[in-house]
Each structure stands twice: as structure tokens, then as C-alpha cells.
Amino acid sequence: MKKFTFKGVLDGLRSSVSQQPRNDQEIVETLRPENFQVAKTFRHGFPNQPTAVAFDPIQRLLAIGSKNGSLRILGRFGVDCHVFHEGEVGIIQIVFLVNEGALITATTDDSVHLWNFRQKRPDLVHSLQFQRERITCIHLPLHSKWLYVGSERGNIHVVNIESFQLSGYVINWNKAIEVSRKTHPGAVVHLSDNPLDSSKLLIAFESGQLVLWDLRMKVAEARWQSSEPLKSVIWHHDGKQFMTSHTDGTLQTWNIRQFGKPVNILQPHAKIGKDGKPESCKAIQKVEWKAARSGETFVIFCGGLTYDKAGRSPSITIMHGKATTVLEMEHNVIDFITLCESPYASDIPEPYAIVVVLQNDLVVIDLLSPGFPCFESPHPMDVHECPVTCCTYLADCPSDLIPAFYSIGSRSSKRTGFSDKEWPLAGGEWTTPPCSYSEIIITGHADGSIKFWDASCGTLQVLYKVKTNKVFERPQSKSQDGNDDDPFAIQLLSLCPESRKLCIAGAAGYVILFKFKKQESSSETAVLDIPIVYEAFDELECSPETDYSRSNLNKIDSGDNKIFGADTGTPIKVKPGLQKKPPGFQATLVCISPAPITSLGINSSYGLMAYGTDTGAVVVDIVHKICLLNVATPDLYGGADPYQRVPKSPKRSQPPDSDPDRCRSPSIDQGVEVEENISGNTSPHEDAETEPRRRKFNLKKQLSRVDLKLKFQPRNNKRSCSVFYAEKDSADESPTSLSPDDDMPTIKEPETDEKPAVRPSDLALFEERPIPPPRREKKDKEMPKRDTRLLSVPNIKYHPRINQGRSAMIRKINKLDSSFSRSRSSSMSSLENISSEAVQCITFADSYTKKSDPSTFPTLWFGTSLGSVLTVMLNVPSSDIRLTHPVAVGPFGTMFRLKGSILTMSFLDCNGALIPYTFESWKDESKEKQSREYIYSFYSFQTFYFKFCFVSGSSRANSNSRMSPPGTAIGEVSSCDRQFVVIVSEKQAIVAALPSHNIVYKQQITETDFVVKAEIISLKESVCLVCYISNGHIVAYSLPSLRTLIDTDFLPLADLSFQTRKPGIVDPMLSIWGQQMFVNEDTDQIARTFSFSNHGNGLYLCSPTEIQKFSVSADFCSSLSEMVGELFLPHDMPEPPKESFFKGLFGGGARSLDREELFGEASSGKASRTIAKHIPGIAGLDSNSQKACGEIAKAHQMVVERGEKLSQLEERTARMMNEAETFQSSAHGLMLKYKDKKWYQI
Known part of the structure; x- marks a missing residue:
């Protein structure tokens, strides 16, 4: 007999109820782990902190080394290669093996490295690290395999670059100097052999000691001593004299036949003073002495200017014949090199260009053109022209977008003053893949400029530049708080490529909307001053033991038309009146808010722009240029706010039936806060005399009262625009002047602990304008003109925020908190009780807001810093009436809650494919000019508000505070889910089915770390979620199942910490426990310069001057070699200079030296193993491994052969044994046959 249980009865009841049938069709996910491979692809920009430069005159390649060990090799357009020394060691010097496809670098860890670039990706062949000496300079003669290495101790060692073994030949400093010298000559600063006699080595010491060393005789042939410390040395091509530069700004010429004093001393930039003595000059860091076939010589040097005001600019001086030209540079000169036609030191050099490496730029000067103009570089060396503050990467953009940007950019930026000759660094080969x-x-910069770059095919070319600061008047005053940040720095970018609408957010709390136009125009820029007004208690200034003071409230007051920036405190003002706007992106609307902008989005199909701030959200109709919604974040929850936001005051006790878990945050404890009604007035209510525990947001006051209309004022008026209201029945009447605080009764606030009144959900709506309610006397005194907090308020002067810095600080601390709710003990710091909630993510989508929706509806989704996902419904008029009817909006409430701040949201269809965003195609307005009149309808607002906010909003307000609503069927609603929403936070990711709102998949991305950047991208005709985590890993998940596809270590977050400008954040609780933690990474700024895009591509700002691209696609990484240019091409060496008859007769020609015989082991012996340590590179390791594998294979072959021989021996032995047995049996049979027979019978 079947046993009945209570659980069985419940199961039976559940089975009797009609359940939502599930779609049994599984979504086929095509992405597999083998489709992913993370690799760095291309690096663009100027090498950060350069330290050295070298040039191969035959291959025409330039190498630049940097302080962090980065090595860039540049040639013609498309030939740009980057390699990196391990350990982030600085590069001291670079030497090419001319026309051999290799180069040698000396680094700060006292190592020399041999690089082979005969293939597309250079390989490290050998390394030799000195143990007892610090390397200061190196020298490699042409076509020599012996490298001279100078040290800080003054010794010179010789290295064989083929085997990278140290020779026993050493030049000690005490043997090079005079015996009578009593002091150390200093470090070796220069090494070079005589152009005509390679057996003579010139050694220059830091103290000014010069020695001409005879390599054969191992003695000093000549010595010179300068009066000033030495900086550089250069030979004349005849080999009879050389020139030195010194710290006192002098150039001294020395003859190898005249010992002691220099032949000539020149101080080019010294001015003779009144006393008849030359003024002191700066040091000449480097000098080049080159001759031309015409007979004239070039003396080129950097530095040497006087210490007066004129000498403060960095410069390069060119002395050509009798003329002296000083070329001023924008940045400090790091190094320079003269490009010559001949690679031979004994030949006439014939210089034609100078490569100057500056601190932040690369300049190539044409020596053969009058005025010495610069060459125009094909490589993007000006990415950092102004510091990069944000980046956006668009892969697979419309094909007509690049030509459009290039056309506008080429017309607007015609660069003049460059040389007409071709780029001299013409090495390598690159074909368009x-x-x-x-x-x-798209890069945003600190000065407000925006640059558009063509990044196709692995190259980078600037297309177009927009200067957004031209929209504003130049600030007359600096930051009030002493902050020197640029108020026009671009923080966020959002481009709709199809409609060519661009919106940007600046550091001063403004948003600008740009429209792309091919023709120049003159128009006035509309301005909306949009404050997000709310009352917030300052927890740091108030405690439960003290009375609450209204002075802690954020206040807004009317004033002049200057708006104080959110971060900088710098007043900014939009240029009034008609403005001439060049072709390209033209500003049409400026929205100014007092808080920093944290998120930004635009949808051209809806005609809407939305942005989030540290305190709330704003929605703007870009067709009518009006603000539709500006609310504080708590008001977006409606009646389903999961957080308690009441003042901590003993005068007001918390209701006993309140739920303590309502104040729990997904990631932090919530502070207490009072939220004001956002704007407007409300209809009278009989219970209005009692103050509610928390004032709910009343959207009817905001949407049913007014319909905003923008009207420009004359230029002589200080206000750039004004707002007025159009009644439903009188849209054409003149604007009315409203005074919200006039003739309003006031009431005294009773001190009572009564339970607050609840607004009935069936409250009737009226067609007429709502009557303002009575005001409380205290608020009427302290918060004047409260109803001026409208949807859009012009000409507002806002004092800088009180709590925004603290809220940003807490968000950084709680990135590392993995708990869903933290302790609320009394020992917790007041920083935990933060009350602001920023909108961090904005997404427009045609989606479902409730389970009964039969079809999709235009919606706007907000993701907050506390992990909540909120929605706003949009009533978008049809296209035929869109120009006369604005969009209506209404909040819906909380949809989902996750741990950590929301980073991104995307929507998938029922097959798991990414739903493309809706857009409006771009139209050339110059071809379709037609007048438009905007007639605003009050009726659309009121109808929408009644339909969505009261009919549906109140009935579902309380059901959305859960993390995921229950997935039960509702009435006649279609049972099949038709959409998925993917939501990613700093801690986790979920996939929810719509419209049932069931969470079908959930993934905990990280526990102890946090996600810095996340994006849903398309790859191989499928979609996946890619995340960059603070532990340096890149993780990819399939969609919608959130199955892990790849988890690989990519980039430590500390490598991006150069973008941080603020000190480490201290967690007070950890200091109490003795576990102090410092969070130094400003992850918000890092996330702005880290971007994922379609096809698995991505980029990040790897240094202040460089952009690094990478890919997570295995297909792209496999085809990467086809996109990279060839570095090495076979070239024949030019013929060496021919000796004249008389030079050969009298021995004046070049003399050769058998260095193998001189430096080889036979004559010089072996060097001590303690001097240097040989480290084989990848090629060496491969060679060694191949040798080892060969030996193992050989041994294996021998073992196999031995086994075969043993097998053959065993077979022969067995055969012999068989034969022996056969013989034995035959003999035995014969014996038996003749055993009994007599001898005579045989």
C-alpha cells in the first residue's frame, strides 16, 4: 500500500497546477576552448620613456629602446615590431649587426643580448650577464664578430657574438692610464676603433681621459686629458682627428699626432659678457661630425645653450659650413643619430637626415632641404599628444564610416611645412593583408579632443580629430579646490556608427551630443542644466547621539549661467548664440549635471540619450532636446527599494515590523539617507500632514504636470536657454512664469512615531494641473524654491559635492569584498555606511518588463554600483508623429540583484544569438533640408503615466526586490521564453530568461578579486562573454550556458597602475585586525582604457604613450603572421671605399686586423667563469634541446640495433640447437641400426 506523506500531497497539488511548459530545444553552442587563444598582436604609439636609438643603414631600420625594456623596430609604413626584455630592465645602448638581420642590446642588469630579426617576430638568441662589472657602453665594428664592452670600473672586455663567450683579452683601466695618474679615470663612456686602422681602439673615460689603445701591442699608443668631464666622442672619417663634447658646452678637436692639448676648442652658443668672458653653457650631450661629398661638413649636437631664458628650450644645433641653425624641440632630447649613405667609417658619410628621439616624440629632420624641415611620419607617434583618458574599439563597423571620417579629416587638417621627400626609414616590406x-x-584625451583612428589590418592611421572644448568658453578661473585636472577631459564615449551620432561625457559633469554633417553650418547649441536633487545625510558629520543638521544637505541655488564642474570645480559655460561649426561632428546639445558622469548610452532609433551619475540617472530626448527623466538612484526602485534610507536619529525610531534584511546590500552595508521628491508638486492628499519614513518617488509630479519645451533667449540675456510648459489644451500659448513657492500654505511638522501613511494604488488622476501640497515650515525656510528641481533647470550654480569622493572611495574598497552582506557591528567604520548609489551601466533594448508582455517593448536598463538592475519603460511614438511627440518614460523597479557593481548587460534571442541594437541610418541633411516644427503633447505624458505607472507599476512593486522573480506562468501569457538577458557584475554573471525572469544560468566569476572589464562579443558567428579580472586573467564563457571556455593569465593589473593618480585606499577595519590593505589601482580609469570588441579583438593603454592590441581568437592569432610586415630583406653591401694609389704606396690606407687570432682562445686564453654568465636564448635552448633529442634518438637507435642483433643471435642459436638435435637424433638412429650387428655384417 502506498504511503501518503505531506510532501507527496504538496507535490500532487503542484503537479495539478498548470506549469509553464519548457522549451525542450537546447541551444547549440558552437564555441569550444580550441577556438580561443590569448595573444598580444600589435602595439601602436610612441615608445614610453625611450633611452637608446640605433640605425641599420643598409636595411633602413630604426630601433628604439626604452626604460622598461621595450624594443621597437620601425621601417616603412606597416613595418613596426615590438619585443620585450624580461624583468623590465632598461636598455642602455643598441648596436646593429649591419645587414645581418640581428642587433645587440645592453641593459641595466649588466647584460648584453643578441636578437635575431630575420623572421617576422624577433627571437632572443643569446644573453651574457656580467657578474662583477656594470656595463656602460658597447661597440661592434663593421663585419666583426667581436664586441667591445666597457664597464663602470673602467675595464674593457671582448665578447664573441657567435658563441657569446667571453674572451680572455681584457684591457684594464690601470694599464690604459698614465702611470703617474693617481685617480681613477671613471667609467668608460665611449669605445670606437680608428676608421683607417682597426687595430687602434679609442677609449674615452668619464673624467676626460682619452686613450688610443694598440690592440696588437696591448699598450696605450697615445693619451689625452681634457679639462672638463667628457660626454661623447666622434671620429672624422679620415681617421686622423676626432671631436669630443663636454659638460661646459665646448666642442674640442683632437689630432692623433699631437698629444696633450686639443687642436681646437669651440663653444658654439657662448655669449661674451661685459667682463669679456664667455657665459657658462649647458653640457653638450652628444656630437656628430659628418662630411658630405661636396666638401662641406655637418657638426650636429644637442645641448650647449646658455642658462638664460632663451636656452631653456631643448634643441638640436646644426653647424653646416659657416651657418649655424638651432632647431627647438617640444620635449627633452633623449638621443639622436645621423643617417648616412655609406656604412663604412672610412668612407665619406654623406648624411641626409637626423633621427631625434625626444621624451615624447620622434622627429626625423631632412638635412638636404632648405630650412631643415621634418619628414611626416607614417607611424602614429602622436597617440599621446594629449594624455589618453578613454578608449573605444569598434570592430566590424560600417564600411562607409572610415571613408567619411577620412574625407572630413583630410579637409580639416592640412599639414604643411613637411619635407617633400619620402620617409627615410624605408626598411622592411609590408603588403596589405x-x-x-x-x-x-576612438581615443578621448585630457584636453577634450577626440581622435578617430583607422585600425584595420594591423596598422593605425589618424582619420579625424574633434575638439570638444570649442563648445565652451575658455575658463577664466582655475579649480576652486586647487585641483589642476582639466575640466574638459573625456571620460566616456558612446558612438552609434550607423546614425553617426556621438555623445561624450567630460570630467566637469557634462554630456555633449554630436551629429555628423558633411557641410559647415551655423547654429546655436542647446543647453540643458539638469541637476539630480536629493537630500543626503552626511554620515561622517552626524551620529545618533547628535541632532541632525540641515546644513549637511546638498543644496542647489539659482545663480549665473556658470556651472561648476563635478570633479574639477572649474566653472564652464557654453558659448551662446550662433556658432560656426566645421564639417564633421557638430555639437547640437549640451547637458550639464553637478555630479560626475559614470555611464553613457545613446539609441538613435528611439531618439534618446541616457547617462548615469554618482547619484542618479538622466534620460534626454535628443529629437526635442528636452529632459524626460532626472532622478536619484533610490527613486528608480519605486516601492521596491531593498535598502533602508532613513536618518539615524533617536527622535525617529524604526518601525518594529521593519525587515532588518531590507538594508542589506549585495556588496556593502548601506548608509542611511533621506530622499526628496524629485521635482514638481503632487495632488492633495488627506494624509499629507504625517511625514513618511521615506518619501517615495512620485513620477506623476514629474510626468503628468508639464511638457517641456526649449526656447532660446536673445544673446544679451545671460541664460542660454529657458524652460517653459505647454498645457494640454493650449500648446501654442505663451510660456507661463511659475513661482513654486508663492502662496503655499505651511504646516508645522508634528513629532510623532506613527506609522507612515501609504498612498492608495487606486488614487484617481485628474486632467488639470496638480495643486501644490502644503509645505512644512522648517523645510520652507531652509530649502527655498524647492519646486525648481524640475526635469530640466537652466542656469543652475551648483556647489561641489560633499559625499561623492567618499562614495568613490568605498566602491574601490568593496571591489575586493566577496561577501553578499557584510558585518554591521558597531566597530565598523563610518565609511561602510555610504548612501550614494551610482548608475554604472546603461543599455537600451526592445525587451520585456513583465511576465504578461506578449511582445517586446522599448526599455532602458540601468545597472547600479550596488548590483541592482533597474528598468525604465519607454513609450516611443511612431515615426510619423515622432517629430511632434516626445518619448514618455516610467520607472518599473528592481529586476535583478547581483554581487558587486553592474558592468555590462546584453540581450540574446531564443536561439542564443546576440540581438542587434536598433538604430536609425545616417542621412545627409544637406540633401534633405526641410523645416520641422515641434509641437509637444501633454496628453502623451499623462496617458503613458496612467497606463504604466499606476495600472501596472503598483501591482508589481513589491515582487521585484528578489534576486530573481519566480518563474510561474501568468494567465494567457505565452509560456515560451523568447529572450535572454546576460548581466555581468564585478563578481558574477547571470543569464535570465524573459519574460519569465527565471535565472537559467549563473556563474561566480571570482570570489576574492573583481572583474575590471567585461563585454559580450561576437566570435565565429556566435557570442561569448569575455572578462578581464583584477588578478590579471582573461576569462571567456559561452552563452547562454556560461560554461568556461578559457581562463589564462594575461596581464597583471599592476602593469596598468600608471593610470592611477590617487594614493592607496585604506580599509579601517583591516587596520584594526592588523591586516592593512592598500588598493592602488584606479580601476574605473583602467576600465575606460581597456576595451573588448567583436571577432575577439581588444586593446588597452599599455603605457601613457602606447596602445596595445590583443586577441582572444585562435583563428586571428594563427593568421597574425600574414598581417605582420617583413623586417629583414636581403640586400647587397655597397662596395668599400677604394684606396688611392698613393695611400696604398705610403701605407695611408685602411689596415685590417685579424681579431680571431688576437682575441681567440689560442692566443688570449679563456676568461674567468666568474666574470660573466652565459644564458642561452630560445634559439639556444631549442638548439640544445634538438641536440639532446638527437642524442636520445641516437641512443635509442643504438638500443634498437642492439636488440635486432640480439634477436638475430637468438635466432641463430635456436637454429643451431635445432640442427644439433637433428644430428643427435640421426646419430641415435644410426647407432640403433648398427647396434646388434657384427663388424663383418656392416
Whole structure:
């Protein structure tokens, strides 16, 4: 007999209820782990902190080394290679093996490295690290395999570059100097052999000691001593004299036949003073002495200017014949090199260009053109022209976008003053690889400029530049708080490529909307001053033991038309009146808010722009240029706010039936806060005399009262625009002047602990304008003109925030908190009780807001810093009435809650494919000019508000505070889910089915770390989620199942910490426990310069001057070699200079030296093993491994052969044994046959 249980009865009841049938069709996910491979692809920009430069005159390649060990090799357009020394060691010097496809670098860890670049990706062949000496300079003669290495102790060692073994030949400093010298000559600063006699080595010491060393005789042939410390040395091509530069700004010429004093002393930039003595000059860091076939010589040097005001600019001086030209540079000169036609030191050099490496730029000067103009570089060396503050990467953008940007950019930026000759660094070879899609990189800069770059096919070319600060008047005053940050720095970018609408957010709390136009125009820029007004208690200034003071409230007051920036405190003002706007992106609307902008989005199909701030959200109709919604974040929850936001005051006790878990945050404890009604007035209510525990947001006051209309004022008026209201029945009437605080009764606030009144959900709506409610006397005194907090308020002067810095600080601390709710003990710091909630993510989508929706509806989704996902419904009029009817909006409430701040949201269809965003195609307005009149309808607002906010909003307000609503069927609603929403936070990711709101998949991305950047991208006709985590890993998940596809270590977050400007954040609780933690990474800024895009591509700002691209696609990484240019091409060496008859007769020609005989082991012996340690590179390790594998294979072969021989021996032995047995049996049979027979019978 079947046993009945209570659980069985419940199961039976559940089975009797009609359940939502599930779709049994599984979504086929095509992405597999083998489709992913993380690799760095291309690096663009100027090498950060350069330290050395070298040039191969035959291959025409330039190498630049940097302080962090980065090595860039540049040639013609498309030939740009980057390699990196391990350990982030600085590069001291670079030497090419001319026309051999290799180079040698000396680094700060006292090592020399041999690089081979005969293939597309250079390989490290050998390394030799000195143990007892510090390397200061190196020298490699042409076509020599012996490298001279100078040390800080003054010794010179010789290295064989083929085997990278140290020779026993050493030049000790005490043998090079005079016996009578009593002091150390200093470090070796220069080494070079005589152009005509390679057996003579010139050694220059830091103290000014010069020695001409005879390599054969191992003695000093000549010595010179300068009066000033030495900086550089250069030979004349005849080998009879050389020139030195010194710290006192002098150039001294020395003859090898005249010992003691220099032949000539020149101080080029010294001015003779009144006393008849030359003024002191700066040091000449480097000098080059080159001759031309015409007979004239070039003396080129950097530095040497006087210490007066004129000598403060960095410069390069060119002395050509009798003329002296000083070329001023924008940055400090790091190094320079003269490009010559002949690679031979004994030949006439014939210089034609100078490569100057500055601190932040690369300049190539034409020596053969009058005025010495610069060459125009094909490489993007000006990415950092102004510091990069944000980046956006668009792969697979519309094909007509790049030509449009290039056309505008080429017309607006005609660069003049460059040389007409071709780029001299013409080494390598690059062919345009086949690329099926276009790529655009957009960079925002600190000065408000925006650059558009063509990043297709592995190259980077600037297309177009927009200066957004031209929209504003130049600030007359600096920051009030002493902050020197640029108020026009671009923080966020959002581009709709199809409609060519661009919106940007600046550091001063403004948003600008740009429209792309091919023709120049003159128009006035509309301005909306949009404050997000709320009352917030300052927890740091108030405690439960003290009375609450209204002075802690954020206040807004009317004033002049200057708006104080959110971060900088610098007043900014939009240029009034008609403005002439060049072709390209033209500003049409400026929205100014007092808080920093944290998120930004635009949808051209809806005609809407939305942005989030540290305190709330704003929605703007870009067609009508009006603000539709500006609310504080708590008001977006409606009646389902999961956080308690009440003042901590003993005068007001918390209701006993309140839920303590309502104040729990997904990631932090919530502070207490009072939220004001956002704007407007409300209809009278009989219970209005009692103050509610928390004032709910009343959208009817905001949407049903007014319909905003923008009207420009004359230029003589200080206000750039004004707002007025159009009644439903009188849209054409003149604007009315409203005074919200006039003739309003006031009431005294009773001190009571009564339970607050609840607004009935069936409250009737009226067609007429709502009557303002009575005001409380205290608030009427302290918060004047409260109803001026409208949807859009012009000409507002806002004093800088009180709590924004603290809120940003807490968000950084709680990135590392993995708990869903933290302790609320009394010992917790007041920083935990933060009350602000920023909108961190914005997404427009045609989606479902409730389970009963039969079809998709235009929606706007907000993700907050506390992990909540909120929605706003949009009533978008049809296209035929869109120009006369603005969009209506209404909040819906909380949809989902996750741990950590929301980073991104995307929508998938029922097959798991990414739903493309809706857009409006771009139209050339110059071809379709037509007048438009905007007639605003009050009725659309009121109808929408009644339909969505009261009918549906109140009935579902309380059901959305859960993390995921229950997935039960509702009435006649279609049972099949038709959409998925993917939501990613700093800690986890979820996939929820719509419209049932069931969470079908959930993934905990990280526990102890946090996600810095996350994006849903398309790859191989599928979609996946890619995340960059603070532990340096890149993780990819399949969609919608959130199955892990790849988890690989990519880039430590500390490598991006150069973008941080603020000190480490201290967690007070950890200091109490003795476990102090410092969070130094400003991850918000890092996330702005880290971007994922379609096809698995991505980029990040790897240094202040460089952009690094990478890929997570295995297909792209496998085809990367086809996109990289060839570095080495076979070239024949030019013929060496021919000796004249008389030089050969009298021995004046070049003399050769058998260095193998001189430095080889036979004559010099072996060097001590303690001097240097040989480290084989990858090629050496491969060679060694191949040798080892060969030996193992040989041994294996021998073992196999031995086994075969043993097998043969065993077979022969067995055969012999068989034969022996056969013989034995035959003999035995014969014996038996003749055993009994007599001898005579045989």
C-alpha cells in the first residue's frame, strides 16, 4: 500500500497546477576552448620613456629602446615590431649587426643580448650577464664578430657574438692610464676603433681621459686629458682627428699626432659678457661630425645653450659650413643619430637626415632641404599628444564610416611645412593583408579632443580629430579646490556608427551630443542644466547621539549661467548664440549635471540619450532636446527599494515590523539617507500632514504636470536657454512664469512615531494641473524654491559635492569584498555606511518588463554600483508623429540583484544569438533640408503615466526586490521564453530568461578579486562573454550556458597602475585586525582604457604613450603572421671605399686586423667563469634541446640495433640447437641400426 506523506500531497497539488511548459530545444553552442587563444598582436604609439636609438643603414631600420625594456623596430609604413626584455630592465645602448638581420642590446642588469630579426617576430638568441662589472657602453665594428664592452670600473672586455663567450683579452683601466695618474679615470663612456686602422681602439673615460689603445701591442699608443668631464666622442672619417663634447658646452678637436692639448676648442652658443668672458653653457650631450661629398661638413649636437631664458628650450644645433641653425624641440632630447649613405667609417658619410628621439616624440629632420624641415611620419607617434583618458574599439563597423571620417579629416587638417621627400626609414616590406572587416579606435584625451583612428589590418592611421572644448568658453578661473585636472577631459564615449551620432561625457559633469554633417553650418547649441536633487545625510558629520543638521544637505541655488564642474570645480559655460561649426561632428546639445558622469548610452532609433551619475540617472530626448527623466538612484526602485534610507536619529525610531534584511546590500552595508521628491508638486492628499519614513518617488509630479519645451533667449540675456510648459489644451500659448513657492500654505511638522501613511494604488488622476501640497515650515525656510528641481533647470550654480569622493572611495574598497552582506557591528567604520548609489551601466533594448508582455517593448536598463538592475519603460511614438511627440518614460523597479557593481548587460534571442541594437541610418541633411516644427503633447505624458505607472507599476512593486522573480506562468501569457538577458557584475554573471525572469544560468566569476572589464562579443558567428579580472586573467564563457571556455593569465593589473593618480585606499577595519590593505589601482580609469570588441579583438593603454592590441581568437592569432610586415630583406653591401694609389704606396690606407687570432682562445686564453654568465636564448635552448633529442634518438637507435642483433643471435642459436638435435637424433638412429650387428655384417 502506498504511503501518503505531506510532501507527496504538496507535490500532487503542484503537479495539478498548470506549469509553464519548457522549451525542450537546447541551444547549440558552437564555441569550444580550441577556438580561443590569448595573444598580444600589435602595439601602436610612441615608445614610453625611450633611452637608446640605433640605425641599420643598409636595411633602413630604426630601433628604439626604452626604460622598461621595450624594443621597437620601425621601417616603412606597416613595418613596426615590438619585443620585450624580461624583468623590465632598461636598455642602455643598441648596436646593429649591419645587414645581418640581428642587433645587440645592453641593459641595466649588466647584460648584453643578441636578437635575431630575420623572421617576422624577433627571437632572443643569446644573453651574457656580467657578474662583477656594470656595463656602460658597447661597440661592434663593421663585419666583426667581436664586441667591445666597457664597464663602470673602467675595464674593457671582448665578447664573441657567435658563441657569446667571453674572451680572455681584457684591457684594464690601470694599464690604459698614465702611470703617474693617481685617480681613477671613471667609467668608460665611449669605445670606437680608428676608421683607417682597426687595430687602434679609442677609449674615452668619464673624467676626460682619452686613450688610443694598440690592440696588437696591448699598450696605450697615445693619451689625452681634457679639462672638463667628457660626454661623447666622434671620429672624422679620415681617421686622423676626432671631436669630443663636454659638460661646459665646448666642442674640442683632437689630432692623433699631437698629444696633450686639443687642436681646437669651440663653444658654439657662448655669449661674451661685459667682463669679456664667455657665459657658462649647458653640457653638450652628444656630437656628430659628418662630411658630405661636396666638401662641406655637418657638426650636429644637442645641448650647449646658455642658462638664460632663451636656452631653456631643448634643441638640436646644426653647424653646416659657416651657418649655424638651432632647431627647438617640444620635449627633452633623449638621443639622436645621423643617417648616412655609406656604412663604412672610412668612407665619406654623406648624411641626409637626423633621427631625434625626444621624451615624447620622434622627429626625423631632412638635412638636404632648405630650412631643415621634418619628414611626416607614417607611424602614429602622436597617440599621446594629449594624455589618453578613454578608449573605444569598434570592430566590424560600417564600411562607409572610415571613408567619411577620412574625407572630413583630410579637409580639416592640412599639414604643411613637411619635407617633400619620402620617409627615410624605408626598411622592411609590408603588403596589405586581406581583411574582411573595418576597425576604428576612438581615443578621448585630457584636453577634450577626440581622435578617430583607422585600425584595420594591423596598422593605425589618424582619420579625424574633434575638439570638444570649442563648445565652451575658455575658463577664466582655475579649480576652486586647487585641483589642476582639466575640466574638459573625456571620460566616456558612446558612438552609434550607423546614425553617426556621438555623445561624450567630460570630467566637469557634462554630456555633449554630436551629429555628423558633411557641410559647415551655423547654429546655436542647446543647453540643458539638469541637476539630480536629493537630500543626503552626511554620515561622517552626524551620529545618533547628535541632532541632525540641515546644513549637511546638498543644496542647489539659482545663480549665473556658470556651472561648476563635478570633479574639477572649474566653472564652464557654453558659448551662446550662433556658432560656426566645421564639417564633421557638430555639437547640437549640451547637458550639464553637478555630479560626475559614470555611464553613457545613446539609441538613435528611439531618439534618446541616457547617462548615469554618482547619484542618479538622466534620460534626454535628443529629437526635442528636452529632459524626460532626472532622478536619484533610490527613486528608480519605486516601492521596491531593498535598502533602508532613513536618518539615524533617536527622535525617529524604526518601525518594529521593519525587515532588518531590507538594508542589506549585495556588496556593502548601506548608509542611511533621506530622499526628496524629485521635482514638481503632487495632488492633495488627506494624509499629507504625517511625514513618511521615506518619501517615495512620485513620477506623476514629474510626468503628468508639464511638457517641456526649449526656447532660446536673445544673446544679451545671460541664460542660454529657458524652460517653459505647454498645457494640454493650449500648446501654442505663451510660456507661463511659475513661482513654486508663492502662496503655499505651511504646516508645522508634528513629532510623532506613527506609522507612515501609504498612498492608495487606486488614487484617481485628474486632467488639470496638480495643486501644490502644503509645505512644512522648517523645510520652507531652509530649502527655498524647492519646486525648481524640475526635469530640466537652466542656469543652475551648483556647489561641489560633499559625499561623492567618499562614495568613490568605498566602491574601490568593496571591489575586493566577496561577501553578499557584510558585518554591521558597531566597530565598523563610518565609511561602510555610504548612501550614494551610482548608475554604472546603461543599455537600451526592445525587451520585456513583465511576465504578461506578449511582445517586446522599448526599455532602458540601468545597472547600479550596488548590483541592482533597474528598468525604465519607454513609450516611443511612431515615426510619423515622432517629430511632434516626445518619448514618455516610467520607472518599473528592481529586476535583478547581483554581487558587486553592474558592468555590462546584453540581450540574446531564443536561439542564443546576440540581438542587434536598433538604430536609425545616417542621412545627409544637406540633401534633405526641410523645416520641422515641434509641437509637444501633454496628453502623451499623462496617458503613458496612467497606463504604466499606476495600472501596472503598483501591482508589481513589491515582487521585484528578489534576486530573481519566480518563474510561474501568468494567465494567457505565452509560456515560451523568447529572450535572454546576460548581466555581468564585478563578481558574477547571470543569464535570465524573459519574460519569465527565471535565472537559467549563473556563474561566480571570482570570489576574492573583481572583474575590471567585461563585454559580450561576437566570435565565429556566435557570442561569448569575455572578462578581464583584477588578478590579471582573461576569462571567456559561452552563452547562454556560461560554461568556461578559457581562463589564462594575461596581464597583471599592476602593469596598468600608471593610470592611477590617487594614493592607496585604506580599509579601517583591516587596520584594526592588523591586516592593512592598500588598493592602488584606479580601476574605473583602467576600465575606460581597456576595451573588448567583436571577432575577439581588444586593446588597452599599455603605457601613457602606447596602445596595445590583443586577441582572444585562435583563428586571428594563427593568421597574425600574414598581417605582420617583413623586417629583414636581403640586400647587397655597397662596395668599400677604394684606396688611392698613393695611400696604398705610403701605407695611408685602411689596415685590417685579424681579431680571431688576437682575441681567440689560442692566443688570449679563456676568461674567468666568474666574470660573466652565459644564458642561452630560445634559439639556444631549442638548439640544445634538438641536440639532446638527437642524442636520445641516437641512443635509442643504438638500443634498437642492439636488440635486432640480439634477436638475430637468438635466432641463430635456436637454429643451431635445432640442427644439433637433428644430428643427435640421426646419430641415435644410426647407432640403433648398427647396434646388434657384427663388424663383418656392416
